[in-house]
Amino acid sequence: MSTSDRIIRVPLHEVAHGRTGDKGNRVNISVIPYQDEAWPLLLEQLTPERVKAWFAAKGAGTVVRYELANLPAMNFVIDDVLQGGVNGALNLDGHGKSLAFHLLSIPVDVPERLALHPEKAQRR
Amino acid sequence: MTAKTVHIGCGAGFAGDRWDAAVPVVATLASRSGPRYLMYETLAERTLALAQQAKIENPAVGYSPYLERILRPVLKTVKSHGIRVVSNFGAANPLGGALKILEMAGEEGISDLKVAVVEGDDLTTVMTEADIRSHAPVEGIAMPEGRLVAANVYLGAQAIADALALGADIVVVGRCADPALALGPLLHEFGWSFDELDRIAAGTMAGHLLECGAQVTGGYFADPGYKDVPDFGHVGFPIAEIDADGTVVIGKAEDTGGLVSSRTVKEQLLYEMHDPSAYLTPDVTLDISGVRVEEIGPDRVRITGARGKSKPPTLKATISFEGGWLGEGEITYAGPNARRRAELAIEVLKTRVRDLGTNWPLRFDLIGTVATFDGDDGDLRRGRDWPDDGEYRVRMATHGGDKKMAQWIADEVLALYCSGPAGGAGVRHRIAPQVTTASILVDRSRVKASARLVEGTAS
Numbered sequence: 214m215s216t217s218d219r220i221i222r223v224p225l226h227e228v229a230h231g232r233t234g235d236k237g238n239r240v241n242i243s244v245i246p247y248q249d250e251a252w253p254l255l256l257e258q259l260t261p262e263r264v265k266a267w268f269a270a271k272g273a274g275t276v277v278r279y280e281l282a283n284l285p286a287m288n289f290v291i292d293d294v295l296q297g298g299v300n301g302a303l304n305l306d307g308h309g310k311s312l313a314f315h316l317l318s319i320p321v322d323v324p325e326r327l328a329l330h331p332e333k334a335q336r337r
Numbered sequence: 338m339t340a341k342t343v344h345i346g347c348g349a350g351f352a353g354d355r356w357d358a359a360v361p362v363v364a365t366l367a368s369r370s371g372p373r374y375l376m377y378e379t380l381a382e383r384t385l386a387l388a389q390q391a392k393i394e395n396p397a398v399g400y401s402p403y404l405e406r407i408l409r410p411v412l413k414t415v416k417s418h419g420i421r422v423v424s425n426f427g428a429a430n431p432l433g434g435a436l437k438i439l440e441m442a443g444e445e446g447i448s449d450l451k452v453a454v455v456e457g458d459d460l461t462t463v464m465t466e467a468d469i470r471s472h473a474p475v476e477g478i479a480m481p482e483g484r485l486v487a488a489n490v491y492l493g494a495q496a497i498a499d500a501l502a503l504g505a506d507i508v509v510v511g512r513c514a515d516p517a518l519a520l521g522p523l524l525h526e527f528g529w530s531f532d533e534l535d536r537i538a539a540g541t542m543a544g545h546l547l548e549c550g551a552q553v554t555g556g557y558f559a560d561p562g563y564k565d566v567p568d569f570g571h572v573g574f575p576i577a578e579i580d581a582d583g584t585v586v587i588g589k590a591e592d593t594g595g596l597v598s599s600r601t602v603k604e605q606l607l608y609e610m611h612d613p614s615a616y617l618t619p620d621v622t623l624d625i626s627g628v629r630v631e632e633i634g635p636d637r638v639r640i641t642g643a644r645g646k647s648k649p650p651t652l653k654a655t656i657s658f659e660g661g662w663l664g665e666g667e668i669t670y671a672g673p674n675a676r677r678r679a680e681l682a683i684e685v686l687k688t689r690v691r692d693l694g695t696n697w698p699l700r701f702d703l704i705g706t707v708a709t710f711d712g713d714d715g716d717l718r719r720g721r722d723w724p725d726d727g728e729y730r731v732r733m734a735t736h737g738g739d740k741k742m743a744q745w746i747a748d749e750v751l752a753l754y755c756s757g758p759a760g761g762a763g764v765r766h767r768i769a770p771q772v773t774t775a776s777i778l779v780d781r782s783r784v785k786a787s788a789r790l791v792e793g794t795a796s
Contacts, residue, residue: 226563230560230563230564230600230604231604232557232558232604232605232607232608234607234608234609234610235609236476236609236611236776237475237476237478237775237776238476238478239476239611241607241608241609241610241611243603243604243607243608245600245603245604245607269716270710270711270712270714270716270717271710271711271712272712277611279611279612279613279614281607281613281625281626281628283626283627283628283629283642284603284606284628284630286603286607288607288610288611288613290611290612296712296713303663303698303699303700303713303734303735303736304700304709304713304734305702305708305709305732305734306709310557311709311710312710315710329562329563330562
């Protein structure tokens with residue numbers, strides 16, 4: 214096994230990018246792999262259940278994952294995470310604009326070659 | 338005959354966008370030939386409610402407060418080069434905005450500017466408040482309490498195309514679907530029928546990619562070491578080229594910074610999108626699930642494959658209510674033992690607010706630990722250990738109906754200067770009136786959109 218095949222645990226940020234949008238008390242967060250090869254790994258590891266748990270402190274309700282294999286990209290729609298929405302929230306980030314980067318901090322296990330900065334590997 | 342390509346630039350992606358963003362966009366459009374348009378999107382959900390309140394105090398205003406700032410720098414050039422402008426900067430008062438533009442034209446020595454308004458988005462002119470309140474809100478929000486300030490339906494592209502057919506150089510709209518600012522010109526230029534669902538879908542997708550300005554050219558994207566954007570301080574705004582068959586190419590203004598890549602396009606494609614196979618607009622149900630994104634040159638990305646399904650039977654409207662007062666205050670603690678001094682400040686604030694005898698909700702953030710990602714209860718912060726020494730900023734936020742109480746609570750942060758923990762610094766505190774919004778769906782038969790040219794007052 215070459216070094217680049219070694220499986221390491223890194224924040225999703227090493228493997229994918231994305232952004233948040235908000236409407237009402239609902240946000241969507243896109244997740245777009247830097248390399249298409251990461252797509253099946255992300256499908257397997259970024260389940261709606263896991264994403265809902267990752268946003269538990271925010272009071273996340275329903276989480277739906279839409280898959281766009283063509284791009285490839287996935288789109289998470291998360292309910293209630295704004296805790297009142299842009300108008301009622303006491304949070305500094307009432308729009309949830311920063312929340313894509315919360316999702317991008319979730320750990321994923323990938324071959325070393327798929328991480329932009331493999332030195333950011335965490336203990337598995 | 339060569340096939341026609343329509344060029345649509347975007348000069349603003351939200352109300353507070355850069356005042357001069359349109360200048361390089363217009364300079365680039367002026368160097369091109371064929372039908373050319375400039376759109377500005379300036380109307381977030383709450384912006385219109387604020388404009389409505391401004392109009393109540395002064396019936397001459399209520400259009401975008403930024404209208405003059407963003408339009409005047411390019412007004413002469415767009416007119417002299419035949420670049421037509423479409424924008425929702427009419428906000429709560431498209432007619433007032435049109436009159437302001439005609440006044441500006443007079444000052445700039447432009448004598449023959451044709452300005453049209455699109456009207457019909459203001460539901461309060463055709464529905465009673467009780468009727469409006471009888472519609473159940475969507476997107477997970479309960480029908481708000483409080484006084485109704487505004488109710489505006491998202492109009493589609495047809496009335497914009499109608500305004501262009503009247504010969505308008507500038508089309509002033511209030512609330513419309515943001516992508517309609519691009520689809521309107523495309524309907525006018527290509528004569529697309531609403532039955533040509535995939536073309537309407539492609540035009541809607543083009544508008545969706547343009548509507549947030551720099552968000553498709555490197556804005557809301559740059560992430561050093563991961564997604565680098567050249568000359569980011571001069572990020573250029575986008576220009577789309579659309580063909581009659583619905584092929585969309587996204588580029589950007591010349592002699593600017595920024596970046597158009599498959600990554601910038603994919604991020605914006607999914608921005609504020611829920612089900613990618615069913616993005617609801619007044620004009621079409623857009624399906625981007627089969628879209629192809631290809632880099633075809635430097636800062637040029639082609640997007641094809643948008644599909645359209647029939648438009649939804651109802652139109653979405655945003656309804657806005659007076660929403661009480663937000664009270665906020667922040668104070669910094671730095672150096673040795675800063676975290677414990679900051680936490681003591683939070684305890685003091687809790688005590689003081691309790692002594693005021695209110696049960697208003699309070700949120701405390703300890704900025705420097707984890708704040709933005711945390712919930713109102715601070716679970717993430719408490720789940721980890723944080724260094725005693727360092728730099729921390731306490732933030733308190735509250736919300737309720739009484740302006741005076743909001744001020745009293747916020748003032749407790751200020752009082753920490755003399756009566757709080759050692760070394761408290763840099764207090765900022767304020768209260769701000771809130772607008773609560775919700776969305777409802779209304780029957781299309783209730784809405785009549787129309788376009789007309791506006792005559793200037795004496796010239």
